[in-house]
Amino acid sequence: MKLNLLSCDAPRPDKRAIAQCLSEISSDIDPSLANELTSILLQGEVIDIDLDDNNANSAMRTLRKLSIDYEIVE
Numbered sequence: 564m565k566l567n568l569l570s571c572d573a574p575r576p577d578k579r580a581i582a583q584c585l586s587e588i589s590s591d592i593d594p595s596l597a598n599e600l601t602s603i604l605l606q607g608e609v610i611d612i613d614l615d616d617n618n619a620n621s622a623m624r625t626l627r628k629l630s631i632d633y634e635i636v637e
Contacts, residue, residue: 564614565636566623568604573630576605581629588622590615604631611636 571581578601586597589612600610614622626633 564616564619566612566614566626566633567636568610568612568626569632569634570607571605571629571631577629578602578605581605581631584622584625584629585612588612588614588618588625 578598581604582594582597582601585600586592586594589597591613592600600612604610623633
């Protein structure tokens with residue numbers, strides 16, 4: 564499943580938690596890439612990620628908990 568991460572609306576976003584979430588939910592993101600993508604997301608750019616289909620529901624729940632807006636592409 565593909566997701567576009569649109570923005571983070573948290574008043575004080577937790578960069579470490581977002582990066583850890585990205586590396587856990589995506590099949591092809593390592594921790595260093597997750598840190599870079601977190602910075603890009605917090606600057607207001609849209610990023611796209613591939614989710615493992617096994618944990619898609621819990622991944623989307625975690626994204627909502629971190630106040631990350633997303634859209635499902637596939």
